[in-house]
């Protein structure tokens with residue numbers, strides 16, 4: 001069982017590195033690399049384009065790429081700006097059965113548990129390997145996992161299970177919604193407000209587009225997912241920001257809005273973006289007929305696919321065999337899991353802590369949750385030693 005002093009020390013260090021997504025995570029990554037080195041475990045670092053962030057990949061046990069597990073966690077955390085904390089967010093603070101600090105729950109607690117178990121992993125006569133994968137920019141662009149996966153595919157890594165230790169309160173998660181963040185820019189033609197037909201009103205067309213999105217969102221409510229745990233169980237749409245126009249007596253030449261969708265895992269229904277594109281193309285034609293300079297441009301700022309349930313996958317079987325985690329459920333938040341699914345690696349989301357505390361001021365993880373995860377990791381090491 002991982003030593004509690006070691007675990008506390010590790011988590012204290014991990015929380016102490018301010019790895020807010022827009023900052024470098026290299027301090028943390030080098031700390032982990034040096035720690036693993038002490039146990040004879042070499043790390044591969046995969047740097048980003050700017051070389052100010054890195055993923056870390058390390059393998060323990062037999063030198064085989066088939067079977068075994070990948071224990072995966074993201075090293076970045078969400079910002080603490082504009083949040084009121086009762087204690088310093090980057091200083092691990094214990095109060096009763098809770099450990100407070102940014103990332104304790106999402107998801108440095110899990111990473112510290114895995115690292116604390118490394119001495120045991122390194123000495124156990126493992127028959128299958130345990131890989132550790134740490135990524136950057138999970139909270140923002142998914143750039144880390146996007147850089148990591150081609151490397152894993154190139155080395156022909158074929159694990160029995162990838163376990164992403166996001167906070168699920170140690171429930172087995174096999175599905176979640178996809179998410180898209182988009183920007184639509186409506187380009188109109190400015191003019192004097194007294195002569196509306198001489199210009200093209202960008203705000204007017206933007207409101208029609210937004211009304212169209214609302215209708216698309218209404219009809220999406222009819223298509224519900226059977227996956228338990230998705231709340232709500234249908235695809236949602238939200239327009240969250242709008243700007244445009246100069247003043248009341250000028251026909252606005254530009255209007256821009258940002259919107260998002262969260263889509264249920266369902267390959268059969270048409271995507272929200274396709275429906276929007278069809279409507280947008282129709283309106284753009286109408287605008288171009290009035291003035292060829294007018295038009296609509298939509299681009300995705302971020303798109304993350306849904307995690308599709310793969311009932312009875314090797315990953316699900318492994319976790320349910322080793323831990324009493326109940327029937328698999330879906331969750332409302334996104335993870336790196338669909339990226340592993342695209343690389344055809346069986347994956348589940350399964351880790352300590354509750355998403356209710358993630359991203360919040362006074363983020364914490366309960367010690368009881370950490371103990372449960374420790375128990376799972378112990379079972380996992382034994383299993384990979386004795387199968």
Ligand SMILES: [Zn+2]
Nearest residue numbers: 074106107166
């Ligand atoms: Zn997370």
